[in-house]
Amino acid sequence: MDNTKKIIQDFLTDIKNNPTKIFGLIYPYILLVGLAVGIFYLYKINYIEESTIPPSLPAASQSKDLPLIMPSESVSGDISSLTTPTPDLINKGKSLFTASCVACHGANGKGDGVAAAALNPKPRNFTSKEGWINGPKLSGIYKTLSEGITGSAMVAFSNFSPADKFALAQYIRKTFVPDPPQDTPDDISNLVQTFHLGEKQKNPGQIPIKDAMILAANDNETKYEDILNVLKNIANDSQPGAEIFAKVTNNKMKALITLSNSSDWHKNVNTFVNVIVNNVNQDGFNGNVYDLSKSDWNVFYNYMNKFF
Template sequence: MMNKLFEKPIGLMTFFYLIVFLSVVGLGLYFIANNNAIVQNTFPPKLTDTLGVVKELDIIDPKISAAVDMNNFRNPDQATLDKGKQLYSTVCAACHGPEGKGDGPAGIALNPKPRNFHDQEGWKNGRKLSELFLTLQKGIPTTGMPGYDYMPVVDRAAIIGFIRTFMSAPPVDSDEELAKLDQTYGLSAGIKQSGQIPISSALTLLIADNSSQELKISSALQKVSDPANESQFALFASVIGNYRSALTSVLNTPESLENLQNFQSVIFANAGSNGFNASVLRLSSAEVSTLYTLIKTVLS
């Protein structure tokens, strides 16, 4: 048969094109059949879940950081300078050097080099009190000079007083400049900082709070539904439709158990929807008082 085909080239071509045609159709069908696997990414992309990461908070006591005495900021007394020196040696000297010459060991590799406080020229923010404060508040971005906005303002004021002793005749702020600084950063007012606890502790506290309430309610429910106590709680049963919501609404309004009057206004306020029946409104004051004592006892 092959020989015959070779004798008739047209037949050979037909045979050849037929094979090409069939392979194209075959590939095409294969492609369509596997379309999903080819077009869609069947493997889930590997992304890190940044939303699920819980960064735990530190415990911070609420505090008002001590206020700065603006006169002492302008003309620091010896005690302030001593404190400033001590803070400077622990916080700044590693970079700026013990004598403020910008030659501390941690500053060697930095570019630009830590400021030599004895230099008169080349300051970015400047040597005035307000300018130095700004440097400590914000740092010098894109350099090795960090911001110290978390440091209590009195401490920063003391450090500033101390580093100015390295400078000969540092420029003086105008009254307006100092007043503006004081106003912007609340120096003489002190800065209020609210407290903070870790989220996990907060949750534990919330749950503990709820579960102690749940304990109270379930023990109260047990007492009032005990058949042995039926006569004692007859009044209770007659005015309360839903024990659980009635007890919860009383517990959730702590002042309702402080005195009879509060109790009465709390249970009357939403009678019908707070677990109490509307019939509670028809109780005599003696009955309200009995109910008050009953509820107080079962919830204690």
């Protein structure tokens, strides 16, 4: 027992006199701990890899691009179909009403929505005959929605299309207004005149951002509309050339940009084939081009020549 004590005492004095010795003593211990950590890491390496967050693309690149919309002409509010309360219109009106009007007018149309308490004048109670300014005819409600009511919280809903406004008017009249008064032919023709209903509207169309970027990168200012128009013509066409185009393209817009960017291909069928085949899959055309016969190529070449 004494012996052990002595050994320990000697040891401590030794360290006291020569403190660097302690490193020599600790060293094997550190080595062991390091080894243990290393072994633990190797043992768990699969798990560690699994729990590492994989790199991911930024959200923007995963979100949906704009859909391609062809340029078109439409008649704004072909109102003959909107002046009859069809179930479709009423349903559409109901969902618009729930989304945009209930807060003030209340789900029962009594002007008692959650926001109503704070308002003066109060939102119209559609179930009462009192207090109407423009009135509950289709034309009256249409006017209210187009112009709002000055001096009140009833603002104009100018972002709503004519069809939206008619749908709302139909829904309100059908659901809340007792014995809703009918519009006279004059009411309707005044409405048509005042709000320019039934006039032709040009819708410019829209292309996906990725295609717009290709256009921009190719410095193609003028061509955007031209190309959309070509696309539209081909889409409405049932000629063999149009069918070939549909078959051999994976991105129609890009395919047309490819053709519009090169004038070489106009020379003859061979240059046409070269321009397309050179860069298949990147240029909007797909592998089906390899299945085209000589006469298919001729048909296709002549067809595309009509557009560029």
